[in-house]
Amino acid sequence: EAGVAQSxxxxxxxxxxxxxxxxxxxxxxxxxxWYQQILGQGPKxxxxxxxxxxxxxxxxxxxxxxxxxxxxxxxxLKIQPAKLEDSAxxxxxxxxxxxxxxxxxFGEGSWLTVV
Amino acid sequence: xxxxxxxxxxxxVPEGENLVLNCSFTDSAIYNLQWFRQDPGKGLTSLLLIQxxxxxxxxxxxxxxxxxxxxxxxxxxxASQPGDSATYLCASGGYNKLIFGAGTRLAVHx
Numbered sequence: 434e435a436g437v438a439q440s441x442x443x444x445x446x447x448x449x450x451x452x453x454x455x456x457x458x459x460x461x462x463x464x465x466x467w468y469q470q471i472l473g474q475g476p477k478x479x480x481x482x483x484x485x486x487x488x489x490x491x492x493x494x495x496x497x498x499x500x501x502x503x504x505x506x507x508x509x510l511k512i513q514p515a516k517l518e519d520s521a522x523x524x525x526x527x528x529x530x531x532x533x534x535x536x537x538x539f540g541e542g543s544w545l546t547v548v
Numbered sequence: 549x550x551x552x553x554x555x556x557x558x559x560x561v562p563e564g565e566n567l568v569l570n571c572s573f574t575d576s577a578i579y580n581l582q583w584f585r586q587d588p589g590k591g592l593t594s595l596l597l598i599q600x601x602x603x604x605x606x607x608x609x610x611x612x613x614x615x616x617x618x619x620x621x622x623x624x625x626x627a628s629q630p631g632d633s634a635t636y637l638c639a640s641g642g643y644n645k646l647i648f649g650a651g652t653r654l655a656v657h658x
Contacts, residue, residue, distance in 0.1 A: 437591070475552070475637055475648030476592070488644055524591055533641035534580050534599065539591030 437540035439525050445546045451513035454543040458527030467510050468524040476524055483531050515547045550575045552640050554649035561656055569623040569652045571638035580641035581614050581621045585634045628656045
């Protein structure tokens with residue numbers, strides 16, 4: 434079974450530039466998550482989708498971050514304009530259902546460095 | 549607001565030791581408590597999930613316990629091996645959302 438696919442794996446941009454990350458979840462998984470993991474910290478949920486609807490985006494900095502999940506499958510996370518503090522790993526994850534009791538599967542992450 | 553803390557932040561042990569990783573959380577109104585493993589440069593892999601009504605879960609050499617009343621969970625690793633070297637994260641499960649601790653970085657040396 435294919436896992437959660439993310440691209441690009443690594444990206445270096447200058448502050449104020451924009452970047453986009455792509456995620457393809459496990460086939461059949463209705464719930465998709467984007468997490469931000471800053472070095473030395475645990476992952477923090479940015480946004481959670483159920484199919485193509487947003488379940489939770491309370492910690493998404495909406496002035497610069499946006500995410501969409503068209504057709505309830507792939508998702509894109511965009512940052513514009515980037516700040517130095519956005520340097521982190523952006524982890525996409527998926528699960529069959531919405532509740533936290535569903536097993537969650539993570540991709541390998543997209544590493545962002547803002548200089 | 550739920551906060552999850554893991555102690556110690558790092559641990560180095562010789563191969564074969566039994567060890568305990570600790571996780572504490574401030575809000576006992578959780579649906580579950582989960583343990584994950586993260587290898588360098590990789591995503592997280594789910595290890596164990598303890599429902600709020602359960603006291604422990606076991607998988608192979610791993611055993612996780614949950615004490616909701618005290619806001620604590622422990623992950624016990626028996627007979628540690630160099631392949632166990634990784635960062636171990638716990639997460640408290642709310643209705644929809646997981647809140648993660650910062651992890652314990654484990655190194656098992658031969």
